[in-house]
Amino acid sequence: MASQVEEFGLFIDGKWGTPTGAKRFETINPATREPIASFVAATVADVDRAVAAAQAAFPAWRSTPAPKRGDLLLTAARLLKERKAQVGRIVTREMGKVIGEGLGDVQESIDFIEYMAGEGRRMFGETVPSELRRKFCLTVRQPKGVIACITPWNFPTAIPNWKIAAALISGNTVVLKPASNTALCAREVIRVYEEAGVPPGVLNFVTGSGAVIGKALVEDPRVRAVSFTGGVDAGRDVYVRGAQGLKMVHLELGGKNPVILMEDADLPLALEGVLFGAFGTSGQRCTATSRLILHEKVYDEFLGMLTDRLDRFTVGDPLDPKTGMGPVASADQEKKILEYIEVGKKEAKLHRGGEKLTGGVYDRGYFLAPTIFETQHGTRISQEEIFGPVLSVIRVKDYDDGVRVANDVAYGLSSSIYTRDVNRAFRAIEDLEAGITYINAPTIGAEVQLPFGGVKNTGNGGREAGTAAIEEFTEVKTVFVDFSAKLQKAQIDAE
């Protein structure tokens, strides 16, 4: 049967096209289960063509002055600004986050592209003194080559842009493989670079199964680096395969992010933060607040406040600006989260929610109730990434207990403490094992000019965004300029 939705091809070497005999898949609106768009299930042969195009385009792109590359990024940012409302709506329709967050996703993209455009006029190296006379030492940054960017669905325009803009400004060429269920959002991203005039082959777009074409991209010997954001299982697979080719693999993986709420906290402020952190984007942010570590002295009071506030929290149509939380992103997501809720019901006390919502609009999509469990530290729901609107509340007796619980998980992406005690806030900055710590703010809310990433199973040490992104996508070359007109031997020629 012919597809009822618009069909899109692959973008390889500056041209959109559908390979002969290509199989297709559709993306689905999680609020209505309606198909949105149809994409090519690319093959290993398509990946081969995309990488070949990226490799062929690399010499000319790397020699384009970085400020000129920046000009292209500024044009892309302007185009995205002009169509922010339209693309934000696509984000909400395809991924399910509420419209304010859909627009926020696009705004983050715009901010990041503009920030990276400026890097075209910075991209600083160092000058370093030499131990010898008449010798000048410096470092310069150079591109790596063809970069494979593999992205998840939860920030379906922002994460592709975090990778594309940073890779391109650094002089690399790119093959993007977006998450299959948000391919239209990624296609909108590619369109703005295309319309901004990206040269053929510099940016390529292949859609299809991560297990097939993601794997092929990672293993292709012409791909010099892989920038991957997604879950731990896929991330580990990508890391191992990339290691075989001795390539740089940058991983941004999951989280189990805690808010520690102390007895002296501003409770109304913390209430809004916990709510937004736990249930914003239906809990499907890598930085979502999935654990509330609550001081025993305010335990009952705060839990009561949370319950009252949730009574006024609306779940429903994500395109309605009054809605607090939309659906979860897919049938797979719904299934996985409901399985965790069943685990929680066995090992913890269900405080609130814990079900699939039914009736009216709920019957058409993947809507779950915001869920709160009261649990002991160490249960599965308090340790494993659920990636849904499920908050585990854990009672602690003091700050040290809170930090012990916060740190005793496999992940270390974001963290937060609510306290009015400045000494305790600074101790938390030292003590929390995480790439990000917020003081008196929720665990979510990255800004593009600051590094982003985590410790432990959240990644392998790199950071995205900020100037750290340039480090991810460049090689450092060390340069020695000897203007003494004689052979000078470091470590050997003594004064």
Ligand code: NAP
């Ligand atoms: P995922 O299942 O790991 O998929 C991520 C991407 O990898 C998708 O494009 C996927 O393709 C592809 N893929 C899957 N298996 C692969 C393989 N073996 N080789 C190469 N590529 C492969 O993750 P997700 O469900 O999309 O996203 C949720 C996860 O992302 C959560 O764990 C979340 O915490 C994490 N995340 C982390 C950050 C961060 O910055 N730390 C930010 C956002 C999300 P298909 O779509 O075709 O399967």
